Amino acid sequence: MGQPRNHNHAIVIGASIAGLCAARVLSDHYQQVTVYDRDALPETPAHRSAVPQDRHVHILMARGANEFERLFPGLLDGMVAAGVAKLDNRPDCIHFGAAGHVLGTGHTLRHGFTAYVPSRKQLEWQIRRHAAAVPNVRIVHRDVDAPRFDGKRQAVTGVLLSRPGDREFIPADLVIDASGRGTRLPAWLREWGYPRPEEQTIDVGISYATQQLRIPDGLITEKVVVAGVSRTQQAGLGMLFYEDGTWGLTTFTVAHASAPQTFAEMCTVADQVLPARMAAAIRRAEPLGNIAFHRYPVSRWRRYDKLQRFPAGILPFGDAVVSFNPTYGQGMTMTAIQAGHLRRLLASQTRHLAYDLGRATAKTTYPVWTMNAIGDLTLHGSEGPAPWWYRRVGALFDQFLGAAETDPVLAEWFLRRFSLLDSLYMVPPASIIGRAIRHNLSAWRVQRHAMSPLRDPDPVLDI
Numbered sequence: 001m002g003q004p005r006n007h008n009h010a011i012v013i014g015a016s017i018a019g020l021c022a023a024r025v026l027s028d029h030y031q032q033v034t035v036y037d038r039d040a041l042p043e044t045p046a047h048r049s050a051v052p053q054d055r056h057v058h059i060l061m062a063r064g065a066n067e068f069e070r071l072f073p074g075l076l077d078g079m080v081a082a083g084v085a086k087l088d089n090r091p092d093c094i095h096f097g098a099a100g101h102v103l104g105t106g107h108t109l110r111h112g113f114t115a116y117v118p119s120r121k122q123l124e125w126q127i128r129r130h131a132a133a134v135p136n137v138r139i140v141h142r143d144v145d146a147p148r149f150d151g152k153r154q155a156v157t158g159v160l161l162s163r164p165g166d167r168e169f170i171p172a173d174l175v176i177d178a179s180g181r182g183t184r185l186p187a188w189l190r191e192w193g194y195p196r197p198e199e200q201t202i203d204v205g206i207s208y209a210t211q212q213l214r215i216p217d218g219l220i221t222e223k224v225v226v227a228g229v230s231r232t233q234q235a236g237l238g239m240l241f242y243e244d245g246t247w248g249l250t251t252f253t254v255a256h257a258s259a260p261q262t263f264a265e266m267c268t269v270a271d272q273v274l275p276a277r278m279a280a281a282i283r284r285a286e287p288l289g290n291i292a293f294h295r296y297p298v299s300r301w302r303r304y305d306k307l308q309r310f311p312a313g314i315l316p317f318g319d320a321v322v323s324f325n326p327t328y329g330q331g332m333t334m335t336a337i338q339a340g341h342l343r344r345l346l347a348s349q350t351r352h353l354a355y356d357l358g359r360a361t362a363k364t365t366y367p368v369w370t371m372n373a374i375g376d377l378t379l380h381g382s383e384g385p386a387p388w389w390y391r392r393v394g395a396l397f398d399q400f401l402g403a404a405e406t407d408p409v410l411a412e413w414f415l416r417r418f419s420l421l422d423s424l425y426m427v428p429p430a431s432i433i434g435r436a437i438r439h440n441l442s443a444w445r446v447q448r449h450a451m452s453p454l455r456d457p458d459p460v461l462d463i
C-alpha cells in the first residue's frame with residue numbers, strides 16, 4: 001500500500017482462499033495481477049465444483065478473521081451485514097469438546113475474543129468480492145495447463161493456458177501456485193531438472209459427511225458446536241449456524257473408521273458425542289438437500305523450505321504447500337498468515353523471495369503441524385512414526401483438557417491458542433501447568449474421598 005509497483009505482471013493459479021489472499025498482497029507490488037481459476041466462479045455465495053470441501057463445515061479461527069480483515073478491510077462488517085453471526089466475547093455461544101473433554105466455556109472470558117461464523121461459500125465469496133474490487137487485480141476463468149520454464153534463465157516466465165487444441169502463453173514476472181493440495185508443482189520441478197520436495201505426511205484416514213439442516217428456533221442457542229474425536233470415540237462432529245438461518249452439520253471419522261452414510265447414522269454420532277438436548281434438536285431438524293461426502297486420507301507438508309535448488313519466478317502457496325488435518329479447522333487461517341509473510345517479504349524487497357517465504361512458512365507451520373501430529377498419533381489413532389516425547393505431550397494435554405472442563409481460565413487459555421490467537425505454540429506457561437495440576441489433584445482428592453469405604457457416613461440429623 002502506498003509503495004511503488006516495481007514489477008509488471010504477476011499470475012496466480014487458483015482463485016480460492018489462498019490465491020485471492022496472494023493476489024491482494026501482490027497488487028501492492030505488481031502493475032497487474034491476474035488470477036486464473038479453472039472453475040466458473042459464481043456471482044453469489046455458492047458451492048464450487050473445483051473446491052469440493054466447500055460443502056463441509058469450515059471453522060474460521062478468530063486469528064484468521066483478523067488476518068483476512070487486515071488484507072481486505074471491511075470484510076468482517078460485510079459478512080455481518082450479510083447475516084453472519086459475530087460472537088463478541090460470547091463463549092456461551094460455543095460448545096467445544098476436544099479429545100473427549102467438554103471445555104467449560106460457559107463463563108465470560110477475561111480477554112476479548114471475537115469469532116465469526118460464516119459458511120465457507122459466504123467467506124470465499126466475500127473475499128473474492130473484495131479481491132475483484134482491487135483495481136489492478138483481474139480474476140479470469142481459465143485452466144492453467146502448466147507454468148512455462150526457461151532453461152537458460154532457470155526461471156518460470158509465465159503460464160500456458162489450456163485452449164482446445166492449443167496452448168496460449170501469458171508472460172509474467174512471478175507465478176504463484178495456489179492450486180491447492182492437488183498441485184502438480186512437484187512433478188513440474190522434476191521435469192525442469194529440480195528435486196521434488198520431501199513430503200511429511202500423517203495417515204489420518206478421515207471421512208466427512210455433511211448435511212445442511214433447518215433446526216426449529218430456540219432448540220440450540222449456541223452458534224458453534226464442536227465435538228472432536230477422542231481415544232475411545234473415532235467419530236466427531238462440527239456444526240455451525242449459517243448466515244441464512246440454516247445449520248451445517250458435518251460428522252467425521254478418523255483412522256479409517258467407517259463413516260455415517262445416512263442422516264440417521266449422523267444422528268447416532270450426535271447422540272454419542274453431544275449433550276442430549278443438542279442431539280435431540282438435531283433429530284428434530286429438517287434435512288435440506290443431499291448429504292455431501294469427502295475423503296481426506298493424509299495431511300501433507302511439502303518441504304519446499306528444505307530444497308537446495310528452486311527455480312526463480314514461481315512460489316508455492318496455501319494448501320499447495322501444507323494441507324492440515326481439516327478437523328482442526330486451521331487451513332484458511334494458516335493461509336492468511338502465509339499471506340502476511342509474503343506481504344512483509346515483498347515490502348523488504350528481499351532478493352531471495354522463494355527461500356525466505358519457504359523459511360517463514362515453515363516457521364509458522366511447524367508448531368501447528370507438530371501439535372496436530374501429537375493429537376493425531378497419540379489420541380486419534382493415526383498411524384505413523386512418532387518421536388518418544390509425542391506420547392508424553394499427548395498424555396499431558398489429555399490431563400490439561402480434563403482440568404479445562406471445569407476451570408474457565410484453563411478453558412480460555414486453550415480456546416485462544418486453539419484459535420491461533422495468542423501464539424501458534426500450544427505450550428502452556430508454568431502458571432497454567434501449575435493450575436492444571438492443582439485442579440486435577442483436588443478433583444482426584446474429592447473423588448478418592450467419595451469412593452473411600454472408610455469415609456464417614458453422611459451425618460444423620462437427629463430431629
Ligand SMILES: Cc1cc2nc3c(=O)[nH]c(=O)nc-3n(C[C@H](O)[C@H](O)[C@H](O)COP(=O)(O)OP(=O)(O)OC[C@H]3O[C@@H](n4cnc5c(N)ncnc54)[C@H](O)[C@@H]3O)c2cc1C
Pocket residue numbers: 013014015016017018019036037038039050051053056057058059060061142143144145178179180181208294296317318319320326327328329330331332333335
Ligand atoms: C474437508 C475439508 C474441510 C476443511 N475445513 C476447514 C476448516 O474448518 N477451517 C479451515 O480454516 N480450513 C479448512 N479446510 C482447509 C481449506 O479448505 C483450505 O485451507 C483453503 O481452501 C485454502 O486452500 P487453497 O486456496 O490453497 O486451495 P483450494 O481451496 O483447494 O483451491 C484451489 C483452487 O485452485 C484452482 N485450480 C486448481 N488447479 C488449477 C489450474 N490448473 N488452473 C486454474 N485453476 C486451478 C481450483 O479451481 C481452486 O479454486 C478444510 C479442507 C477440507 C478438505
